[in-house]
Amino acid sequence: DAGVIQSPRHEVTEMGQEVTLRCKPISGHNSLFWYRQTMMRGLELLIYFNNNVPIDDSGMPEDRFSAKMPNASFSTLKIQPSEPRDSAVYFCASSTGGIRGNQPQHFGDGTRLSIL
Amino acid sequence: EDKVVQSPLSLVVHEGDTVTLNCSYEVTNFRSLLWYKQEKKAPTFLFMLTSSGIEKKSGRLSSILDKKELFSILNITATQTGDSAVYLCAANFGNEKLTFGTGTRLTIIP
Numbered sequence: 662d663a664g665v666i667q668s669p670r671h672e673v674t675e676m677g678q679e680v681t682l683r684c685k686p687i688s689g690h691n692s693l694f695w696y697r698q699t700m701m702r703g704l705e706l707l708i709y710f711n712n713n714v715p716i717d718d719s720g721m722p723e724d725r726f727s728a729k730m731p732n733a734s735f736s737t738l739k740i741q742p743s744e745p746r747d748s749a750v751y752f753c754a755s756s757t758g759g760i761r762g763n764q765p766q767h768f769g770d771g772t773r774l775s776i777l
Numbered sequence: 778e779d780k781v782v783q784s785p786l787s788l789v790v791h792e793g794d795t796v797t798l799n800c801s802y803e804v805t806n807f808r809s810l811l812w813y814k815q816e817k818k819a820p821t822f823l824f825m826l827t828s829s830g831i832e833k834k835s836g837r838l839s840s841i842l843d844k845k846e847l848f849s850i851l852n853i854t855a856t857q858t859g860d861s862a863v864y865l866c867a868a869n870f871g872n873e874k875l876t877f878g879t880g881t882r883l884t885i886i887p
Contacts (some may be wrong), residue, residue: 692873694873703877703879704820704865704877706874706876709873709874711873715870717828717872717874735887763825763827763869765825765874766811766875767822768819768821769819771819
């Protein structure tokens with residue numbers, strides 16, 4: 662079975678440009694999570710959706726970040742305008758959990774983002 | 778604030794050795810504890826623990842949870858070079874959010 666699919670795998674862009682990261686969750690999973698991983702801060706949850714509805718976006722660093730989930734098989738994380746401090750690996754994960762939680766999350770391979 | 782602390786930060790051992798990785802957590806609304814292995818790309822799921830004292834085992838890896846003392850351990854016996862990775866511990870403190878520790882970097886020397 663296909664796992665969580667993220668694109669692009671790598672993105673290098675200049676400061677100020679808009680960046681869009683994409684994620685396709687595992688079929689049948691109803692929860693989707695966006696994480697950011699850096700050496701300094703480790704793995705941090707940015708936002709998560711349940712049944713396409715954003716449940717908790719308290720980890721989104723600032724208004725430059727936005728996320729959408731228009732349907733059960735697709736989500737985007739957008740940064741506009743991008744800054745060098747946004748450079749990190751961004752992971753998407755999905756699970757079969759709901760509001761009751763307690764299901765393991767399965768991760769995609771990540772997008773390595775470099776902002777010059 | 779919910780917190781997960783892992784130790785040691787890094788560990789270097791020889792192939793064939795047994796290692797124990799530690800994870801402690803705060804108590805607020807604790808639901809479950811998860812272990813992941815991260816090599817070069819995605820964290821891959823190893824175990825989820827919800828009950829105290831019940832060991833979960835997969836091959837040479839095993840893990841157990843102590844809800845009284847608020848910690849978990851991950852054991853790897855007869856280590857191999859393929860076990861070299863960062864091992865992440867995460868706790869579910871209610872709803873679906875996971876709080877991750879900073880990880881233990883394990884290096885196995887042939």
